[in-house]
Amino acid sequence: MPPLELMLAGVIGAALLLYLLFGGADFGGGVWDLLAAGPRKRAQRALIEDAIGPVWEVNHVWLIFVVVLLFSGFPRAFAAISVALHVPLTAFLLGVVFRGSAFTFRAYDSRSDSVQRRWGRLFSWASVISPVLLGMSVGALASGRIRVDGRVVSGGFFQPWLTPFAFSTGLLALTMVALLAAVYLSHETRDAELGDDFRFRALLCAGVLVLLSAVTFALSAAGAPVVYARLIGHRWAWPLFVGTALAGLGTFWSLLGGRSGWSRPLAAAWVSGIALGWMASQYPHWVVPDVTLTNAAARPATLELLLYVVAAGSVLLAPSLAALFRIFKAGRWGSHS
Amino acid sequence: MDPLTERLLFARAQMGMSLAFHIVFAAAGVALPLLMVLSDLRYRRSGDADFLELSRKMAKGTAILFAVGAVSGTVLSFELGLLWPGFLGSFGELVGLAFSLEGFAFFIEAIFLGIYLYGRGRVSPTFHLFSGVMVALSGAASALFVTLVNAFMNSPAGFTLAADGTLTSADPVAAMLGPAALHEVLHTLLSCYQATAFAMLGIHAAALLKRRDSSFHRKALFQVALPVACLTALLQPLAGDLAAKRVAEHQPIKLAAMEAHFETARGVPLRLGGIADEERGEVRYALEVPRGLSFLAFGDFNAQVQGLRDFPRDRWPPVAPTHVAFELMVGAGTVMAMLSLVTLWLRLRKRLHLLSRRYLWALLLSSPLGVVAMEAGWLVTEWGRQPWVVTGALRTRDAVTPFPHLAAPFWIFTGVYLLLAVAVVALLWRQVRPTLSPQFRAAGPEAAH
Numbered sequence: 001m002p003p004l005e006l007m008l009a010g011v012i013g014a015a016l017l018l019y020l021l022f023g024g025a026d027f028g029g030g031v032w033d034l035l036a037a038g039p040r041k042r043a044q045r046a047l048i049e050d051a052i053g054p055v056w057e058v059n060h061v062w063l064i065f066v067v068v069l070l071f072s073g074f075p076r077a078f079a080a081i082s083v084a085l086h087v088p089l090t091a092f093l094l095g096v097v098f099r100g101s102a103f104t105f106r107a108y109d110s111r112s113d114s115v116q117r118r119w120g121r122l123f124s125w126a127s128v129i130s131p132v133l134l135g136m137s138v139g140a141l142a143s144g145r146i147r148v149d150g151r152v153v154s155g156g157f158f159q160p161w162l163t164p165f166a167f168s169t170g171l172l173a174l175t176m177v178a179l180l181a182a183v184y185l186s187h188e189t190r191d192a193e194l195g196d197d198f199r200f201r202a203l204l205c206a207g208v209l210v211l212l213s214a215v216t217f218a219l220s221a222a223g224a225p226v227v228y229a230r231l232i233g234h235r236w237a238w239p240l241f242v243g244t245a246l247a248g249l250g251t252f253w254s255l256l257g258g259r260s261g262w263s264r265p266l267a268a269a270w271v272s273g274i275a276l277g278w279m280a281s282q283y284p285h286w287v288v289p290d291v292t293l294t295n296a297a298a299r300p301a302t303l304e305l306l307l308y309v310v311a312a313g314s315v316l317l318a319p320s321l322a323a324l325f326r327i328f329k330a331g332r333w334g335s336h337s
Numbered sequence: 338m339d340p341l342t343e344r345l346l347f348a349r350a351q352m353g354m355s356l357a358f359h360i361v362f363a364a365a366g367v368a369l370p371l372l373m374v375l376s377d378l379r380y381r382r383s384g385d386a387d388f389l390e391l392s393r394k395m396a397k398g399t400a401i402l403f404a405v406g407a408v409s410g411t412v413l414s415f416e417l418g419l420l421w422p423g424f425l426g427s428f429g430e431l432v433g434l435a436f437s438l439e440g441f442a443f444f445i446e447a448i449f450l451g452i453y454l455y456g457r458g459r460v461s462p463t464f465h466l467f468s469g470v471m472v473a474l475s476g477a478a479s480a481l482f483v484t485l486v487n488a489f490m491n492s493p494a495g496f497t498l499a500a501d502g503t504l505t506s507a508d509p510v511a512a513m514l515g516p517a518a519l520h521e522v523l524h525t526l527l528s529c530y531q532a533t534a535f536a537m538l539g540i541h542a543a544a545l546l547k548r549r550d551s552s553f554h555r556k557a558l559f560q561v562a563l564p565v566a567c568l569t570a571l572l573q574p575l576a577g578d579l580a581a582k583r584v585a586e587h588q589p590i591k592l593a594a595m596e597a598h599f600e601t602a603r604g605v606p607l608r609l610g611g612i613a614d615e616e617r618g619e620v621r622y623a624l625e626v627p628r629g630l631s632f633l634a635f636g637d638f639n640a641q642v643q644g645l646r647d648f649p650r651d652r653w654p655p656v657a658p659t660h661v662a663f664e665l666m667v668g669a670g671t672v673m674a675m676l677s678l679v680t681l682w683l684r685l686r687k688r689l690h691l692l693s694r695r696y697l698w699a700l701l702l703s704s705p706l707g708v709v710a711m712e713a714g715w716l717v718t719e720w721g722r723q724p725w726v727v728t729g730a731l732r733t734r735d736a737v738t739p740f741p742h743l744a745a746p747f748w749i750f751t752g753v754y755l756l757l758a759v760a761v762v763a764l765l766w767r768q769v770r771p772t773l774s775p776q777f778r779a780a781g782p783e784a785a786h
């Protein structure tokens with residue numbers, strides 16, 4: 001069996017990935033709310049609202065889950081990350097607060113168009129900014145510029161995440177969530193024209209994602225040398241590259257051909273490939289180069305207990321999640337593909 | 338001010354402000370689903386459309402409050418690290434168990450709330466009701482687990498420390514079940530239902546004062562909110578008494594601060610009101626019940642109660658604020674309990690005066706007291722624990738973040754939360770207002786919501 005800390009880190013990684021695929025798409029929905037345009041502007045916004053409404057709070061819990069498991073299983077990593085990234089994480093939180101509350105207020109405050117628009121604008125701008133900040137924070141963790149010695153964190157409160165590399169990871173995160181949202185949305189409507197609106201947006205994002213991936217990869221050579229070296233040097237690197245590239249090509253193929261049943265899993269696989277590439281090359285570090293899975297981990301007995309809690313909780317969680325998505329998503333998706 | 342003191346000041350202020358904000362929404366998130374389900378059950382039994390309408394209205398209110406509770410709760414879980422990295426850095430593995438269980442409770446709560454709010458008509462009525470029950474249960478579970486963390490901070494258990502403050506052993510299960518767990522969980526859960534039920538009483542009492550003939554508001558008041566309010570208000574002093582006894586045993590210095598009790602003695606009186614002067618060690622203008630405190634804390638009129646002077650000065654909590662907060666909680670609790678007794682008495686006399694203006698006014702005026710008592714009680718607990726984050730094990734000043742610019746986030750979050758509070762009140766008002774019009778009739782089950 002793999003060591004306990006690796007198993008728990010795997011759970012955290014999986015939860016983060018699910019947050020990206022589900023919670024991320026809800027942020028992406030906000031991006032398209034901001035960029036709603038053309039003759040079907042209103043219909044686009046209504047579709048976004050319908051798609052997000054019942055599920056965003058559930059999707060959001062993945063984030064809480066990541067945070068909680070991180071500070072329970074790897075307390076020293078959590079402490080170091082919270083100190084070093086105080087500024088971007090606080091800004092991210094403001095985004096979370098405005099996104100969630102403005103979305104809800106808009107849905108329940110149907111007095112007048114101008115009030116609706118004001119909440120809507122807050123919701124959509126917060127949706128744009130939050131993924132960028134989270135992406136930048138990830139970039140900072142990979143960069144090697146945050147130094148941790150015991151409880152002392154150095155490297156500055158701004159320098160690690162205000163770098164070209166961190167900006168590129170921030171934009172990469174934004175592009176990924178926008179792509180996911182566009183792909184999911186094009187699938188959630190029976191209206192062919194509305195579906196095409198989002199298919200077109202998804203294609204644009206896919207193009208940008210190719211470009212940004214290349215730029216981020218290039219910048220990582222200087223911006224995150226340790227991670228870069230692992231990314232090109234490892235045994236698993238090439239299969240992952242090829243798999244991700246194939247998923248990317250498949251996404252273009254399905255979007256261009258209007259095979260919307262395929263584009264959902266393919267785009268999700270593409271985005272997951274990128275995220276997994278980062279996680280695998282970040283391993284065994286939480287914060288490059290000083291905080292690792294082993295030196296930040298809680299005692300083995302605690303890790304084991306947490307793994308049991310996760311296993312037992314999942315027995316309750318999995319069927320409940322399945323019921324939720326069957327009720328609100330399967331109907332429309334099922335009838336299409 | 339030296340930098341550490343300043344950081345500490347803003348970190349405490351931000352933590353306290355965020356928690357005081359969150360708890361209002363969290364309490365509503367715990368209790369409203371229960372009230373909603375009660376209303377649904379009454380509708381199922383009687384087919385009365387008023388109850389259906391009420392549960393729909395409450396569902397909308399819950400959606401708004403829950404969203405704000407969820408985002409402010411997210412802020413809190415990050416703030417534990419952003420403001421107090423020393424706390425979770427050392428004790429994260431002890432409190433992590435409770436927080437992880439809470440995480441699952443959040444999932445279940447959010448999933449079934451989604452189904453409950455958006456699924457009416459899409460799922461069978463029975464499954465809909467089941468979802469409501471699940472929301473109510475998991476909401477209570479999440480409050481339970483987070484309160485266990487707080488109980489650990491107050492009366493820690495399940496670990497040993499080395500001289501340098503690092504853990505030498507850790508038992509997360511024992512940490513969850515320390516000596517403060519039972520009374521804090523009981524008292525906190527009751528407070529969520531009590532605060533919410535009293536707030537709801539206020540809304541419907543105000544509506545009835547305006548329109549006495551509204552059957553909708555009468556049913557909401559008498560058949561849904563009032564039973565919960567009376568029951569919790571009568572139970573809460575018993576739970577509070579248990580809490581006081583446990584505190585007397587395990588946190589004697591907190592008890593002394595709550596009561597502003599300076600000199601160790603036997604047969605100590607219970608002080609009501611009064612202003613504590615920490616420097617001189619006296620309390621002015623207080624009413625004294627002879628031997629009251631000895632009896633309430635230890636069940637013996639002659640029991641000895643330790644005073645603050647038994648402890649080094651740098652271990653004292655802020656005495657005056659803790660004392661005032663305690664008085665406020667107990668005072669509010671007493672008023673609500675009396676009101677509940679009066680209600681029961683009126684009921685027994687066949688509701689003679691239940692709809693009288695005077696009675697409705699009493700309900701309206703006492704409706705904020707639940708929230709007041711809840712906030713005050715938390716202040717007692719949190720102030721009374723100072724200067725420790727984890728009593729006896731970690732000082733607040735050793736846990737605070739080294740990040741130097743804490744004034745900015747404090748002011749920003751304060752502004753944001755004020756804005757949200759105003760928006761929420763305005764939105765809830767818009768849910769209530771239409772029910773005040775003379776034309777208001779509850780729509781039947783076939784109407785869309």
Ligand code: HDD
Nearest residue numbers: 521524525528574577578580581667670710711714715718
């Ligand atoms: C509706 C709210 C409410 C009401 C009416 C009361 N309380 Fe309370 N009290 C709380 C709500 C609360 C709380 C939920 O805010 C606290 C904070 C932490 C806790 O466990 O419950 C609390 C804490 C708290 C504590 C400190 C517990 C600790 O730190 O471990 C004591 C000793 C009491 N209470 C005692 C009382 C007494 C004697 C009451 C008599 C009327 C009373 N409370 C009414």
Ligand code: HEM
Nearest residue numbers: 349352353356357360483484486487715719720725726733
């Ligand atoms: C929701 C109701 C609560 C309110 C209103 C509240 C209030 C406060 C206040 C006013 C402070 C600042 C105390 C001071 O330094 O003077 C504080 C600190 C703190 N609270 Fe609470 N609290 C609540 C519940 C909780 C719970 C359930 C937890 C446990 C998870 C908790 C964890 C903390 C921590 C870690 C601190 C910082 C360290 C310290 O000051 O001791 N609080 N809270």
Ligand code: HEM
Nearest residue numbers: 064362363366367402403406407410411413414443480483
């Ligand atoms: C005794 C005090 C507390 C109670 C009773 C409580 C209860 C709740 C409840 C019922 C919710 C669900 C949302 C809602 O109903 O509005 C919630 C949300 C949340 N709370 Fe608290 N909470 C308390 C204190 C805290 C503290 C101290 C923290 C963090 C350390 C915290 C973290 C959270 C988080 C992360 C959420 C969001 C979950 C979601 O997205 O659904 N809570 N809380």
